[in-house]
Amino acid sequence: MTAYIRPFIESSVRARLDEISGIPGIPPALRPVHDVIRKYRNTTIAHSQSTLVMPLPVAILDPSGQAVDVMGISLIHPLPCAIAHQLSRLISAMEDVVSQATQPVKERLLARLKEETPESISGWQQPDVIHQLDSDFTANSTRKQTPRFTLYWHLEEQLPGEERPQEDLRR
Template sequence: MTIPSPRFALLPDSADSRLLVDLTSHANDLSEAANALKGAVNVGQGSELWEPLTSHAVTAYIRPFTTSNVRARLDQMSEIPSVPPELQSVHDTIRKYRNTTVAHSQSDLVMPLSLVILNDSGQGVDVRGLTLSHPMPLAFAEHFAALIVAMQDIVDQATQLVLERLRSWLRTQTPDAIRGWRRPEVAFAEDAEFSATRRRRRDPHFTFYAHTEPIPDDEHRDV
């Protein structure tokens, strides 16, 4: 019986294969930002989910523009044009909003106060702590959505170019050569073992976490 060949292989290391990995990673972050912002718009500005969803959209959008130990920054890749000029101010505001408000509590959009409660005669009767917070306005969220779409288009165009180069190169490779390429390494573990401590590597290893119901002891089984 003939054993079928594996259906997937990893491209050998090269400048273009590394570029494809980085662009794919950036595209995933931008998609995450788009989905979070879409979810915020769907629930509406008055929903209690508006602020966490818009905040997550900001965090996901800015990831490609921050220094990473495992990929090149999107705004430092020679293959990627700069942010469209008409959206540069939106991009700059999102970056500042992430740094001062979402990642750190430093802006005056969130104002903690120590207040004295007064009675009708002006006498202080109690002390309270109160936080005033202003979430992202819907009007600005719409500009933010346009920025995400623009950057997704830029990344997609760059990705198509590298895919064309890699596909042309792939057509020159024989089945014998491809059989020597590594396969994706995938492991499975209990969800109780979930961990985010390992750093992503160029030599990939991915783990799926799943919940498995324990098998009951014999004494607990129905007879």
Template sequence: MELTSHANDLSEASHALTCALTAGQDSELWMPLTSQAVSAYVRPFIHSNVRTRLDKMPEVTAVPDPLQPVHDTIRKYRNTTVAHSQSNLVMPLPIAIRDAQGRGVNVVGITITHQMPLAVAQRFAELISAMEERVDHATQAVLERLRAWLSDQDPAVIDGWPFPDVAHATDSDFTAAHPRRGATHFTTYWSTTQTEEEPS
């Protein structure tokens, strides 16, 4: 279950970064997509109350040595820039507006931000791919053991296994405040907005 959860985060990172690279470095989507990729990629490597960190799982091979500097850069970028505004990649400035005589008449605030360079994003894509391969390899080994165990189970025992508990709520109740209670509990939120059909 933990490996599947980590694989989902890495897949999210890969998808977001692929969309960013497709859109291009000059696209207005570049920064939000690369930031999302960074957030999703780092998620498996930070503390969680419901799963083991990916780099603490003995069955998963470590980050490849040639890509370790990229991994370190992405983690620092997430901590200082994406999750928190603490790095020198972001510079907020007060700008004084003057009239024709040079007198100050107004003040506005701007923020200058340096986005992830294309070369870094390309190496980041290699890193995500490498980690996806490692997680997939570890997952296949676990699945083989589970398949062997499953083949020895009595059909009557299998019939008694519980189904996932799926709760339903409306979108007005949407929240992320509740911690995960178990692998077999999930809440789906349904929209209460009614779309009126256009007259034909």
């Protein structure tokens, strides 16, 4: 849902998919389901403002009926099955639109690649894969020009008396 709507939202790094000239855009017959999905994503998935989400306080009572604790729960209604099927058809149609829109770029890249030698290609910069511990994770990272992907690993502490293999980094 979020991934489907992302190309239709303003971005500082790309044009909105529905505003790119020369591509057909959202098929008119599927526009109503696109609008429903966009609203559902905004009010229910991203912001929990719809009647499909209901946060509730729950009191935990002891056998005598006295409150001993309180906690919050949320009732969430998933996307109805009929709408999910329509979304599936919409995604399939939009995959065709994106394929058509990217075809000229693909053709230019293939033409350029045919001119490259294997030696030249092997010298191209490879993506950086960074390994860090999960304790180093922050949500402040942004993509850089150089392709970079960070893998976060969890280092478990050994409890006294616990025997464990030497390998502490777990996937």
